[in-house]
Amino acid sequence: MKTAKIILDGKEYEFPVIEGTEGEKAIDISNLRSQTGYITLDEGYANSGATLSEITFLDGEKGILRYRGYPIEELAEKSTFMEVAYLLIYGELPTEREFQDFRQSIFHHTMIHEDLKRLYDHFPKDSHPMAILASMINTLSGYYVDSMNPLKRDQQEVSIRRLLAKTPTIAAYSHKKSIGHPMVYPDNKRSYIGNFLRMMFSVPAEDYEIDPVVEKAIDLLLILHADHEQNCSTSTVRLVGSSQANLYASIASGVNALWGPLHGGANQAVIEMLEHIYEDGGNTAKFVEMAKDKTSGFRLMGFGHRVYKNFDPRAKIIKRATDEVLAKMGINDPLLEIAQKLEEVALNDEYFKERNLYPNVDFYSGIIYRAVGIPTNMFTVMFALGRMPGWIAQWREMINNPKTRIGRPRQIYTGANQRSFVERSKRG
Ligand code: CMC
Numbered sequence: 278m279k280t281a282k283i284i285l286d287g288k289e290y291e292f293p294v295i296e297g298t299e300g301e302k303a304i305d306i307s308n309l310r311s312q313t314g315y316i317t318l319d320e321g322y323a324n325s326g327a328t329l330s331e332i333t334f335l336d337g338e339k340g341i342l343r344y345r346g347y348p349i350e351e352l353a354e355k356s357t358f359m360e361v362a363y364l365l366i367y368g369e370l371p372t373e374r375e376f377q378d379f380r381q382s383i384f385h386h387t388m389i390h391e392d393l394k395r396l397y398d399h400f401p402k403d404s405h406p407m408a409i410l411a412s413m414i415n416t417l418s419g420y421y422v423d424s425m426n427p428l429k430r431d432q433q434e435v436s437i438r439r440l441l442a443k444t445p446t447i448a449a450y451s452h453k454k455s456i457g458h459p460m461v462y463p464d465n466k467r468s469y470i471g472n473f474l475r476m477m478f479s480v481p482a483e484d485y486e487i488d489p490v491v492e493k494a495i496d497l498l499l500i501l502h503a504d505h506e507q508n509c510s511t512s513t514v515r516l517v518g519s520s521q522a523n524l525y526a527s528i529a530s531g532v533n534a535l536w537g538p539l540h541g542g543a544n545q546a547v548i549e550m551l552e553h554i555y556e557d558g559g560n561t562a563k564f565v566e567m568a569k570d571k572t573s574g575f576r577l578m579g580f581g582h583r584v585y586k587n588f589d590p591r592a593k594i595i596k597r598a599t600d601e602v603l604a605k606m607g608i609n610d611p612l613l614e615i616a617q618k619l620e621e622v623a624l625n626d627e628y629f630k631e632r633n634l635y636p637n638v639d640f641y642s643g644i645i646y647r648a649v650g651i652p653t654n655m656f657t658v659m660f661a662l663g664r665m666p667g668w669i670a671q672w673r674e675m676i677n678n679p680k681t682r683i684g685r686p687r688q689i690y691t692g693a694n695q696r697s698f699v700e701r702s703k704r705g
Pocket residue numbers: 321508538539540541542543568569575576577578579580581582583584632634637638639
């Protein structure tokens with residue numbers, strides 16, 4: 278077995294080298310502290326593998342993303358979000374029978390408890406829908422005390438279905454609440470996305486036809502967001518779940534982690550930035566210069582990625598889809614032009630080239646969401662809808678692994694040494 282040697286205080290220690298199925302290498306330091314008394318320090322965890330995982334493979338240098346071995350490009354072209362959800366959670370593409378059973382078992386749970394519905398009345402009208410989503414998902418644990426034990430397989434399965442089924446309902450209700458429209462009950466005859474669109478956009482006074490272009494575009498975006506291995510929100514779900522908190526509580530924590538503008542909140546921040554540039558006269562070069570100036574506090578939102586250092590394969594697919602969707606819908610969005618100009622200026626700029634900063638998944642997704650009528654403050658909720666199967670799959674892998682231990686990083690303390698308490702009257 279290949280090993281890595283570390284010499285500390287003149288003494289040599291050996292640690293096993295682990296290799297993944299795609300040749301990724303790691304030094305297994307599980308016994309580092311017990312053998313040497315040392316720990317490792319890796320702020321932001323850029324060099325630390327938190328787990329072995331069979332779910333998603335990502336090669337940031339080559340721009341590769343695969344779910345359970347299937348390239349994202351193939352899934353985007355040939356699959357559907359529901360099928361991808363099954364694939365991520367259970368490891369294989371479903372047979373027709375498995376797919377229908379899965380679909381039916383999810384649709385059985387699309388309604389939310391009427392009391393839960395009344396909770397919406399207690400949020401102020403302009404509450405951010407991510408605040409509502411996280412609160413409502415957490416609150417589900419209060420309604421389903423029968424399936425709270427994360428270690429029981431049957432309780433896991435029902436909780437998984439409830440989450441997949443109720444998240445679109447919860448998300449659409451938060452939008453309806455914010456615009457003062459009546460909430461629309463789910464319609465189980467529709468597709469997963471069709472049902473969501475109907476709950477979002479239909480009103481009792483009018484007929485509602487689902488536009489297949491819109492349905493397909495949302496399905497594609499959700500597929501592209503469905504998993505991304507150990508990102509901030511997924512690691513949060515795993516960490517909270519490792520304490521054996523119930524699934525709803527773990528996922529609600531993931532929703533909160535996603536909300537930040539450096540993570541899923543970037544899609545809202547991108548559109549706000551593009552609107553700002555547009556209103557300012559459209560001088561993209563000015564904003565690129567500002568992003569390079571560290572004292573400005575401004576970053577190009579939708580640019581850069583911790584792992585992708587060449588291109589983000591999801592961004593490539595979304596960029597193509599943006600052109601198609603806008604053309605099919607006959608929309609001419611000036612923000613698309615701003616985004617294209619911004620991308621061109623940044624990609625030809627030494628600062629961005631040197632640091633390998635490229636458009637990420639969030640750069641163009643907002644243009645599609647805008648085109649299909651999703652309000653800007655719902656963009657990150659759309660990300661959460663898409664990421665749900667990934668969070669669930671990663672949680673399920675973690676909780677069913679007998680080797681899982683509670684996640685508990687260490688630290689290097691840099692504060693004051695021991696000192697004695699001084700009475701307040703004697704201080705200063
Ligand atoms: N604009 C300007 N400079 C940037 C940007 C940006 N968007 N992103 C990184 N940099 C610079 C950064 O200042 C640093 O420069 P220097 O080496 O001179 O100090 C260098 O590039 C490396 O950046 P970092 O912050 O150390 O990189 P990170 O891996 O810690 O952060 C990131 C990754 C995605 C948080 C960051 O690129 C960023 O803030 N991007 C904008 C927000 C965004 O689009 N987030 C969505 C990420 S993709 C979807 C998701 O994960 O949810």
